[in-house]
Amino acid sequence: MPRSPAAVLNAIHLDRHPGPRYRQLVCAVRDAILDGRLRPQARLPPSRELAVQLDLARNTIITAYELLQAEGYITSRVGAGSFVTADMPQRPPVPARRPRPEAGPGLSKRGRWHLDFERSPGPASPRIFTPGIPDLRSFPVDVWRRLLSRSWRQAGRQLLQPSDRAGWLPLRRAIAAHIGPARGVRCTPDQVMLVTSSRQAVYLAATVLADPGDEAWIEDPAYIDARSSLLAAGLSLVPVRVDGQGLDVERGIARAPKARLAVVTPSNHYPLGVTLSLARRLRLLEWARQAKAWIIEDDYDGEYRYTGRPLTALQGLDDDDRVIYVGSFSKTMFPTLRIAFLVCPEALIDAVHAARRPIDGPPATASQGALADFIEAGFFAAHVKQMRALYAERQAALVQKLEAAFGGALGIEGQQAGIHLLARLPRAVSDTGLVDAIADPGVRPVPLSRYVLEGRGAGGLVLGYGNSDIRELTRGVTALKRAWDAVRMA
Amino acid sequence: MPRSPAAVLNAIHLDRHPGPRYRQLVCAVRDAILDGRLRPQARLPPSRELAVQLDLARNTIITAYELLQAEGYITSRVGAGSFVTADMPQRPPVPARRPRPEAGPGLSKRGRWHLDFERSPGPASPRIFTPGIPDLRSFPVDVWRRLLSRSWRQAGRQLLQPSDRAGWLPLRRAIAAHIGPARGVRCTPDQVMLVTSSRQAVYLAATVLADPGDEAWIEDPAYIDARSSLLAAGLSLVPVRVDGQGLDVERGIARAPKARLAVVTPSNHYPLGVTLSLARRLRLLEWARQAKAWIIEDDYDGEYRYTGRPLTALQGLDDDDRVIYVGSFSKTMFPTLRIAFLVCPEALIDAVHAARRPIDGPPATASQGALADFIEAGFFAAHVKQMRALYAERQAALVQKLEAAFGGALGIEGQQAGIHLLARLPRAVSDTGLVDAIADPGVRPVPLSRYVLEGRGAGGLVLGYGNSDIRELTRGVTALKRAWDAVRMA
Numbered sequence: 001m002p003r004s005p006a007a008v009l010n011a012i013h014l015d016r017h018p019g020p021r022y023r024q025l026v027c028a029v030r031d032a033i034l035d036g037r038l039r040p041q042a043r044l045p046p047s048r049e050l051a052v053q054l055d056l057a058r059n060t061i062i063t064a065y066e067l068l069q070a071e072g073y074i075t076s077r078v079g080a081g082s083f084v085t086a087d088m089p090q091r092p093p094v095p096a097r098r099p100r101p102e103a104g105p106g107l108s109k110r111g112r113w114h115l116d117f118e119r120s121p122g123p124a125s126p127r128i129f130t131p132g133i134p135d136l137r138s139f140p141v142d143v144w145r146r147l148l149s150r151s152w153r154q155a156g157r158q159l160l161q162p163s164d165r166a167g168w169l170p171l172r173r174a175i176a177a178h179i180g181p182a183r184g185v186r187c188t189p190d191q192v193m194l195v196t197s198s199r200q201a202v203y204l205a206a207t208v209l210a211d212p213g214d215e216a217w218i219e220d221p222a223y224i225d226a227r228s229s230l231l232a233a234g235l236s237l238v239p240v241r242v243d244g245q246g247l248d249v250e251r252g253i254a255r256a257p258k259a260r261l262a263v264v265t266p267s268n269h270y271p272l273g274v275t276l277s278l279a280r281r282l283r284l285l286e287w288a289r290q291a292k293a294w295i296i297e298d299d300y301d302g303e304y305r306y307t308g309r310p311l312t313a314l315q316g317l318d319d320d321d322r323v324i325y326v327g328s329f330s331k332t333m334f335p336t337l338r339i340a341f342l343v344c345p346e347a348l349i350d351a352v353h354a355a356r357r358p359i360d361g362p363p364a365t366a367s368q369g370a371l372a373d374f375i376e377a378g379f380f381a382a383h384v385k386q387m388r389a390l391y392a393e394r395q396a397a398l399v400q401k402l403e404a405a406f407g408g409a410l411g412i413e414g415q416q417a418g419i420h421l422l423a424r425l426p427r428a429v430s431d432t433g434l435v436d437a438i439a440d441p442g443v444r445p446v447p448l449s450r451y452v453l454e455g456r457g458a459g460g461l462v463l464g465y466g467n468s469d470i471r472e473l474t475r476g477v478t479a480l481k482r483a484w485d486a487v488r489m490a
Numbered sequence: 491m492p493r494s495p496a497a498v499l500n501a502i503h504l505d506r507h508p509g510p511r512y513r514q515l516v517c518a519v520r521d522a523i524l525d526g527r528l529r530p531q532a533r534l535p536p537s538r539e540l541a542v543q544l545d546l547a548r549n550t551i552i553t554a555y556e557l558l559q560a561e562g563y564i565t566s567r568v569g570a571g572s573f574v575t576a577d578m579p580q581r582p583p584v585p586a587r588r589p590r591p592e593a594g595p596g597l598s599k600r601g602r603w604h605l606d607f608e609r610s611p612g613p614a615s616p617r618i619f620t621p622g623i624p625d626l627r628s629f630p631v632d633v634w635r636r637l638l639s640r641s642w643r644q645a646g647r648q649l650l651q652p653s654d655r656a657g658w659l660p661l662r663r664a665i666a667a668h669i670g671p672a673r674g675v676r677c678t679p680d681q682v683m684l685v686t687s688s689r690q691a692v693y694l695a696a697t698v699l700a701d702p703g704d705e706a707w708i709e710d711p712a713y714i715d716a717r718s719s720l721l722a723a724g725l726s727l728v729p730v731r732v733d734g735q736g737l738d739v740e741r742g743i744a745r746a747p748k749a750r751l752a753v754v755t756p757s758n759h760y761p762l763g764v765t766l767s768l769a770r771r772l773r774l775l776e777w778a779r780q781a782k783a784w785i786i787e788d789d790y791d792g793e794y795r796y797t798g799r800p801l802t803a804l805q806g807l808d809d810d811d812r813v814i815y816v817g818s819f820s821k822t823m824f825p826t827l828r829i830a831f832l833v834c835p836e837a838l839i840d841a842v843h844a845a846r847r848p849i850d851g852p853p854a855t856a857s858q859g860a861l862a863d864f865i866e867a868g869f870f871a872a873h874v875k876q877m878r879a880l881y882a883e884r885q886a887a888l889v890q891k892l893e894a895a896f897g898g899a900l901g902i903e904g905q906q907a908g909i910h911l912l913a914r915l916p917r918a919v920s921d922t923g924l925v926d927a928i929a930d931p932g933v934r935p936v937p938l939s940r941y942v943l944e945g946r947g948a949g950g951l952v953l954g955y956g957n958s959d960i961r962e963l964t965r966g967v968t969a970l971k972r973a974w975d976a977v978r979m980a
Contacts, residue, residue: 365826
């Protein structure tokens with residue numbers, strides 16, 4: 001025989017549910033109704049009675065009853081009390097101990113693809129030799145905090161308003177004023193659009209300029225994020241090998257003359273650290289002009305160059321509006337700032353904005369005012385200059401330690417620029433095998449082969465030195481040498 | 491006869507290029523070389539001579555020559571001077587006054603589609619009656635600034651580090667602790683993933699759970715961003731009509747029983763303002779369980795409810811891990827904060843992270859610490875409570891003014907919750923026509939028909955009242971009445 005509603009309610013457990021008492025009571029009564037412990041049309045005890053029974057304030061019971069009524073579980077009739085709703089649908093019983101679904105069941109095919117793709121690349125949290133992380137210990141965090149505070153004091157409520165879809169105008173002005181002189185990029189602030197990351201910029205440009213199945217040249221080897229962004233945009237990748245002059249444009253033309261776009265890192269190829277030669281630059285622009293193709297220039301660390309001044313961006317050479325320039329503050333400021341930008345011909349701006357709509361809005365304003373001030377007041381240039389000196393010193397130390405440990409066994413490349421080196425391995429040594437053989441869990445270079453699409457040359461190690469001081473780099477080289485010895489012995 | 495290099499250089503215009511003098515000189519010389527004004531192998535004047543000629547410091551000339559050499563334009567031979575590189579590729583002449591390309595040429599098909607889709611919806615900057623914007627004048631911007639500053643003082647350098655891909659743990663904890671009691675969502679902080687916006691959450695969930703061409707139920711009418719996110723994810727939309735009980739689940743089952751997912755706004759349908767009834771909720775969950783389909787619950791303004799307590803989220807009713815809950819701070823805090831979150835079954839977390847990689851990284855940390863403190867210190871609950879009272883007052887004033895102006899001619903709906911009302915129009919009146927007839931440019935409701943996919947009922951106006959004070963609402967009603975009179979007279 002079913003128990004009386006009062007008995008059922010007396011036995012409920014409030015603490016199984018989160019939140020204030022009235023919400024716990026709602027959940028408990030709801031469960032009792034859906035389980036069938038409280039039958040349709042059962043009369044609930046009056047609030048006063050239940051309050052005494054459960055030792056709760058009467059107001060708590062009243063609030064809970066109101067909410068249960070609003071949500072349709074109970075109905076109240078004046079003078080008669082509260083009843084479980086007559087046509088209450090039954091919830092089918094759920095097995096008490098279902099096995100948790102594995103990651104996988106229920107995923108779409110592409111969901112599974114994303115999962116597999118993501119699992120392949122390097123470590124999640126930065127360790128010694130992780131490429132692409134700047135020195136975060138040197139960032140002037142106090143200056144930054146003061147500028148943040150000042151910009152919120154001055155612009156305050158303006159920063160709350162959705163106003164400029166392209167991003168905070170003073171920041172776009174500061175960026176345009178900076179990349180002209182520093183990178184030779186020709187643009188107005190109206191051509192600058194703030195996004196959250198280089199990869200978002202590449203994804204948006206690829207979406208707007210190419211359709212699924214269209215061909216895109218990609219450097220081989222290439223930055224993994226560029227690959228994943230182009231693939232997510234549905235493009236068909238055409239790997240084009242990179243040699244000592246940078247991207248082999250003739251090879252690209254031979255393989256895919258009608259490609260819709262090419263993604264390149266002309267200032268400092270990632271990860272080989274070569275510069276795209278002038279002849280290749282002009283050839284690439286010429287191809288784009290004739291093929292009506294587009295070039296996405298990812299200038300991910302163009303500010304860090306150790307021999308002479310930073311090279312002029314490819315965009316500055318382009319007279320035909322075929323280049324979309326992508327810059328980021330992840331390596332010059334800090335990665336969690338999440339402010340990057342693209343510079344594109346004005347004719348494309350509206351479409352890029354439109355393409356962003358389904359996946360994101362304009363980026364958060366929180367740091368935009370502070371970053372504009374940081375650039376305009378000269379902190380940015382000073383910080384980059386200081387970091388350039390620091391990285392040059394670290395690079396020199398790393399090279400010296402590698403040479404001391406390995407002699408001529410490793411071929412060191414990519415010293416002109418950036419915050420990583422490439423150490424070429426002899427053909428007999430597998431780069432993944434060598435990385436796997438590193439015993440120190442705090443040391444993790446990335447095998448060159450991870451960035452390779454088709455090419456089958458010697459392996460190598462990509463050694464980031466941005467975020468490691470000289471003591472850590474020493475530890476890294478020691479760990480590397482031990483792994484090397486172990487692998488060579490085996 | 492070609493002019494001498496000295497004569498060519500004497501005639502160059504430095505000011506056409508941005509940046510410091512050496513950079514201007516580099517660009518000018520580069521242009522002269524690429525134009526053919528300076529021929530291959532032409533000998534450039536010595537730096538000392540050119541410095542006098544152009545009235546520049548000699549160091550400027552030396553820096554420029556070094557850069558030109560590094561970029562491949564000139565070669566220097568010791569004791570002989572600097573020469574234009576012998577095998578300099580010629581840049582083909584570009585017509586001097588090319589017409590700027592229109593927005594369109596060069597765009598991909600989908601680029602054009604995005605552009606068209608984006609052009610259709612409402613105004614870009616908020617005006618009177620623009621839906622979805624909270625009251626920004628009441629946001630405690632000083633408290634916010636102090637919390638921002640404090641979080642940067644306390645967490646400082648930690649906020650620079652890429653650490654937690656799901657977002658700042660204290661914020662995920664604060665969110666999990668808040669939505670339990672406030673919205674009846676059952677989750678751990680590990681199930682909370684921070685993203686930049688609800689639309690990003692919908693896009694990611696759709697990507698991971700459905701493949702291109704798969705069917706998805708969408709409410710009809712529906713939020714435009716939900717539509718655009720699902721379309722961008724390549725899904726085939728199945729419009730399911732919404733009646734007084736919310737989404738008509740039986741109709742959805744009849745039309746697309748095997749749909750992979752359903753996107754719903756159960757707490758307060760956008761834009762009709764109805765609540766999904768309990769019977770429909772249970773039926774929807776039952777369908778998802780049997781069809782192994784997924785439900786994306788967009789709880790875009792669940793905190794603003796004027797009759798009784800906020801209703802329990804659908805997620806809290808789900809015992810089978812089929813619901814992905816999406817929340818956002820755009821309406822409870824401010825839209826430019828760009829912090830939203832999704833709560834998903836743990837088995838999906840890795841895939842959602844992986845799917846984000848090509849389009850975005852983890853969101854900026856700048857405001858995450860401050861938001862965690864804002865919630866934990868009780869400012870958030872206090873602010874929402876205060877805003878609820880303010881919106882209730884505004885809504886009452888708006889209803890009263892509409893009734894005074896229109897009598898019973900408009901059917902007012904959606905008063906229970908949210909920050910917008912729906913005013914139903916008589917069948918004879920076109921909602922887009924009425925909106926177009928509004929003369930006051932500061933007043934812009936959205937026609938209901940803009941949200942409709944298939945349904946062909948009477949039109950209506952979606953009247954946002956979040957960001958307008960009573961004086962502005964009065965102005966809005968006056969403008970609306972004038973348009974109404976004009977349309978009825980015509």
